[in-house]
Amino acid sequence: MQTDRIAEPWGTRTPYGPGEAWPTRVDTHLADGVAPEDVDRWVQSATILHSNGDGLDIAVKDGEIVGVRGREVDRVNHGRLGPKDLFGWQANKSPDRLTKPLIRRNGKLVETDWDTAMDAVVNRTKELLDEQGPSAISFYTTGQLFLEEYYTMGLIAHGGIGTNHVDGNTRLCTATAAAALKESFGCDGQPGSYTDIDHADVIALYGHNMAETQTVLWTRVLDRLAGPNPPKVICVDPRMTPVAREATIHLAPRPGTNVMLMNALLHEIIANGWVDSDYVQAHAVGFAELEKRVADYPPEVAAEVCDVPAEQIREAARVLGQAERLLSTVLQGFYQSHQASAAAVQVNNVNIIRGMLGKPGCGVLQMNGQPTAENTRECGADGDLPAFRNWSNDEHVKDLAKVWNLDPMQIPHWSPPTHAMQMFRYAEEGSIRFMWVQATNPAVSLPELGRIREILAQERLFLVVQDIFLSETAQLADVVLPAATWGEKTGTFTNVDRTVHLSEKAVEPPGEARPDLDIFIDFSRRMGLQDKDGQPLVKWDDPEGAFEGWKDCTRGRPCDYTGLSYEKLRGGSGIQWPCNAENPDGTERIYVDGQFWAAPDYCESYGRDLVTGAPLSPVEYKALNPTGKAVLKAVEYLPPHEIVSQEFPFQLITGRTLYHFHTRTKTARAPQLQKAAPEVWVELSASDAADRGFTEGDLLEISTPRGRVEARLRISGIRPGVAFLPFHYGYWDSPSGHEPGGKRGRAANELTLTDWDPVSKQPIFKTAAAAVRRLSKGKGSPSLAPTTTGSRPVTADVPPTTGGPAAAVTEQMAATGGVK
Numbered sequence: 001m002q003t004d005r006i007a008e009p010w011g012t013r014t015p016y017g018p019g020e021a022w023p024t025r026v027d028t029h030l031a032d033g034v035a036p037e038d039v040d041r042w043v044q045s046a047t048i049l050h051s052n053g054d055g056l057d058i059a060v061k062d063g064e065i066v067g068v069r070g071r072e073v074d075r076v077n078h079g080r081l082g083p084k085d086l087f088g089w090q091a092n093k094s095p096d097r098l099t100k101p102l103i104r105r106n107g108k109l110v111e112t113d114w115d116t117a118m119d120a121v122v123n124r125t126k127e128l129l130d131e132q133g134p135s136a137i138s139f140y141t142t143g144q145l146f147l148e149e150y151y152t153m154g155l156i157a158h159g160g161i162g163t164n165h166v167d168g169n170t171r172l173c174t175a176t177a178a179a180a181l182k183e184s185f186g187c188d189g190q191p192g193s194y195t196d197i198d199h200a201d202v203i204a205l206y207g208h209n210m211a212e213t214q215t216v217l218w219t220r221v222l223d224r225l226a227g228p229n230p231p232k233v234i235c236v237d238p239r240m241t242p243v244a245r246e247a248t249i250h251l252a253p254r255p256g257t258n259v260m261l262m263n264a265l266l267h268e269i270i271a272n273g274w275v276d277s278d279y280v281q282a283h284a285v286g287f288a289e290l291e292k293r294v295a296d297y298p299p300e301v302a303a304e305v306c307d308v309p310a311e312q313i314r315e316a317a318r319v320l321g322q323a324e325r326l327l328s329t330v331l332q333g334f335y336q337s338h339q340a341s342a343a344a345v346q347v348n349n350v351n352i353i354r355g356m357l358g359k360p361g362c363g364v365l366q367m368n369g370q371p372t373a374e375n376t377r378e379c380g381a382d383g384d385l386p387a388f389r390n391w392s393n394d395e396h397v398k399d400l401a402k403v404w405n406l407d408p409m410q411i412p413h414w415s416p417p418t419h420a421m422q423m424f425r426y427a428e429e430g431s432i433r434f435m436w437v438q439a440t441n442p443a444v445s446l447p448e449l450g451r452i453r454e455i456l457a458q459e460r461l462f463l464v465v466q467d468i469f470l471s472e473t474a475q476l477a478d479v480v481l482p483a484a485t486w487g488e489k490t491g492t493f494t495n496v497d498r499t500v501h502l503s504e505k506a507v508e509p510p511g512e513a514r515p516d517l518d519i520f521i522d523f524s525r526r527m528g529l530q531d532k533d534g535q536p537l538v539k540w541d542d543p544e545g546a547f548e549g550w551k552d553c554t555r556g557r558p559c560d561y562t563g564l565s566y567e568k569l570r571g572g573s574g575i576q577w578p579c580n581a582e583n584p585d586g587t588e589r590i591y592v593d594g595q596f597w598a599a600p601d602y603c604e605s606y607g608r609d610l611v612t613g614a615p616l617s618p619v620e621y622k623a624l625n626p627t628g629k630a631v632l633k634a635v636e637y638l639p640p641h642e643i644v645s646q647e648f649p650f651q652l653i654t655g656r657t658l659y660h661f662h663t664r665t666k667t668a669r670a671p672q673l674q675k676a677a678p679e680v681w682v683e684l685s686a687s688d689a690a691d692r693g694f695t696e697g698d699l700l701e702i703s704t705p706r707g708r709v710e711a712r713l714r715i716s717g718i719r720p721g722v723a724f725l726p727f728h729y730g731y732w733d734s735p736s737g738h739e740p741g742g743k744r745g746r747a748a749n750e751l752t753l754t755d756w757d758p759v760s761k762q763p764i765f766k767t768a769a770a771a772v773r774r775l776s777k778g779k780g781s782p783s784l785a786p787t788t789t790g791s792r793p794v795t796a797d798v799p800p801t802t803g804g805p806a807a808a809v810t811e812q813m814a815a816t817g818g819v820k
């Protein structure tokens with residue numbers, strides 16, 4: 001059957017019951033005029049515009065991508081695809097792709113050849129190494145390259161250049177997921193599995209708009225909800241998202257009060273005796289402290305601070321406390337909000353004290369956001385050391401030095417790795433003088449853009465930008481390196497639930513664009529980087545070689561890839577790590593029987609103080625957790641830093657919409673997606689709009705002490721007192737027009753503040769105080785915000801978002817049950 005998948009983002013229901021296999025439904029979208037029989041080849045890959053890792057095949061005709069089809073055999077999606085994946089591939093073919101390197105000459109970026117561009121990068125690196133040493137050099141990478149690329153880049157940066165200034169945009173994204181896992185379990189690595197959705201009787205989503213941000217995973221939930229014995233859903237979000245609309249209980253707290261709410265939920269669970277004492281006794285430390293701490297947080301106290309009825313908090317606690325199979329998921333409403341890590345850790349605490357880990361239906365998904373963010377973290381491209389090695393454990397550093405054939409002293413580990421926000425500070429102060437930005441667009445995605453633009457535009461900072469388009473950031477570069485992207489290069493990547501997929505090259509990149517891996521290896525060769533025997537530091541020259549190198553590096557570590565190979569990943573489903581001799585087919589759930597990776601000599605981190613972020617010493621950790629159990633960490637609630645005032649009376653939160661990905665470099669170039677959400681809007685509640693006499697479609701100015709944005713009003717189901725802006729809309733007028741237009745103000749990050757979580761160092765994009773005023777009346781025409789999503793209007797007369805024939809997608813349902 002054919003479905004308009006802009007109008008119906010989740011497609012047609014295939015209901016199923018607890019413990020049953022999720023039925024398959026194969027989604028296909030081909031370019032206009034192309035029939036399935038016209039396709040020359042289907043090339044195996046997976047999705048890249050979110051972290052879900054849905055298996056797909058790329059359709060190729062006459063050497064060009066002409067569409068995509070979900071992979072029926074894949075454990076993640078059972079054939080389904082979301083709107084961004086169905087339509088987003090068109091961006092690959094956009095006529096304004098970068099096809100030649102660019103170099104700045106007399107203030108202008110001009111085309112050049114690869115030798116000139118790479119020599120400029122290498123010469124500047126060498127000059128700075130001579131003048132100042134490695135501390136002048138920084139790498140700011142992403143969650144959107146492939147595993148092989150991160151591992152190679154990390155090796156070059158840590159092992160070759162020897163700089164500690166290596167981080168990714170994962171700092172903005174899932175640094176808190178990693179931090180929360182390290183705090184509770186001593187190590188990164190996702191406890192849960194997507195199949196937990198098939199078994200759970202309660203699914204709790206904390207600050208996670210899964211319906212819009214992991215559409216296929218949400219389809220799985222919707223299919224459970226449509227089947228027999230559906231799970232109860234708890235949603236914690238100040239907006240009326242599609243998740244909230246399906247929820248059994250929707251808690252809509254004031255932004256920034258997550259810890260208060262979590263402490264009240266834990267208070268109720270403990271006070272009512274819903275604790276699995278045997279599990280806690282055997283497998284966790286810290287319960288007494290947690291019990292004592294949350295005693296101070298009865299629902300009445302939280303009701304006041306969060307502005308959520310006490311009875312609703314009690315009801316949610318009862319559902320959590322009486323669940324038999326509890327799956328918890330956490331994302332940016334926690335990670336980018338106030339007390340981020342502290343709040344995310346309390347979600348782990350709920351599952352730990354209820355003994356709900358490592359069993360079907362019982363899990364925590366501290367979510368990733370980007371398609372390959374998991375690999376950034378695993379490969380140590382985000383400041384950590386590769387394969388979850390502990391930078392403050394000398395044995396781990398020694399072990400890594402052996403893998404890399406380097407002297408341990410060549411690998412910086414004398415202080416915590418520099419986090420991205422600190423890197424930008426150093427660049428601002430002038431001690432970082434070289435920054436290599438890869439597959440990220442900080443000129444739109446970092447907070448307080450006025451400041452970030454100034455830092456990036458400085459003459460004294462040598463800025464290299466490796467991208468596929470001339471992004472806002474690339475426009476500020478000294479050298480722009482044109483990259484090949486998904487579909488044009490081969491590599492692997494790992495999704496939220498540890499599933500590793502192979503993505504094969506389907507077509508040639510445009511012009512002279514080169515795979516990111518080739519660029520890194522070229523740099524290493526031109527720099528003459530060597531190991532301690534004088535051999536080339538990077539010992540491979542293709543993706544498969546890099547993957548084999550990575551396997552070596554993971555041996556015996558939690559993310560053990562030694563049982564995987566390109567061959568094994570071809571043809572079937574993605575496979576979950578750890579995959580090794582003991583688990584040749586991968587591992588569905590970790591932390592089975594309360595076994596953690598938290599032993600002092602094995603763990604990735606000794607943890608931090610949840611309020612100050614100060615790292616614990618090895619001695620302190622050993623005393624706290626000598627035998628490597630789960631750690632229950634308690635924390636007090638603290639009010640957000642920027643609070644509302646008379647001048648700035650709204651709490652401003654920012655986030656996503658279903659149809660766009662980040663700074664829209666890809667989704668704005670896919671006509672169906674762009675049409676569904678063509679311009680920025682701002683959401684306010686009906687009561688706030690009425691109080692001020694605003695109506696749907698009015699042009700408003702939203703301002704904070706940092707800047708201003710103009711956006712048309714959508715009156716939505718958001719909680720009163722809160723304003724929401726999508727952060728996708730950069731400051732160009734058109735993505736292909738290249739006109740810088742900073743003054744017009746439509747990027748949400750013109751407004752956000754320079755502040756971060758003390759534990760994870762993730763910036764706080766979701767708590768600021770803002771003023772709102774009307775610039776002009778809407779004259780009866782509504783804003784162009786989608787109606788299918790969290791921005792669904794609560795007023796009449798807004799036409800529904802549809803895609804028309806261009807958005808038709810074939811959905812093929814299986815006659816019988818799905819794959820396991």
Ligand SMILES: Nc1nc2c(c(=O)[nH]1)N[C@H]1C(S)=C(S)[C@@H](COP(=O)(O)OP(=O)(O)OC[C@H]3O[C@@H](n4cnc5c(=O)[nH]c(N)nc54)[C@H](O)[C@@H]3O)O[C@H]1N2
Nearest residue numbers: 050209213255256331332333337369370655656658661662
């Ligand atoms: N369509 C789409 N999907 C994507 C992406 C995309 O750009 N577009 N990006 C991917 C990436 S990288 C990421 S990180 C994920 C992010 O995925 P999500 O975290 O699901 O998305 P967000 O919209 O950033 O934030 C989620 C929710 O947090 C709520 N929120 C804000 N402040 C608070 C608070 O203080 N407390 C609570 N409880 N909730 C709050 C917001 O109302 C919002 O609905 O999505 C991934 N998937």
Ligand SMILES: Nc1nc2c(c(=O)[nH]1)N[C@H]1C(S)=C(S)[C@@H](COP(=O)(O)OP(=O)(O)OC[C@H]3O[C@@H](n4cnc5c(=O)[nH]c(N)nc54)[C@H](O)[C@@H]3O)O[C@H]1N2
Nearest residue numbers: 173439440441445466467471483485654662663665727765
């Ligand atoms: N206000 C606010 N700000 C936020 C957030 C928020 O919720 N609110 N969310 C934050 C989060 S979670 C995230 S993840 C970030 C995302 O922020 P960014 O990473 O800055 O956003 P993207 O648009 O995904 O940028 C990716 C860039 O890589 C390029 N690219 C794509 N594929 C390839 C490739 O294969 N190779 C190379 N070399 N380049 C490629 C794209 O053209 C694009 O310019 O934004 C953060 N900023």
Ligand SMILES: [Mo]
Nearest residue numbers: 172173369370
């Ligand atoms: Mo993200």
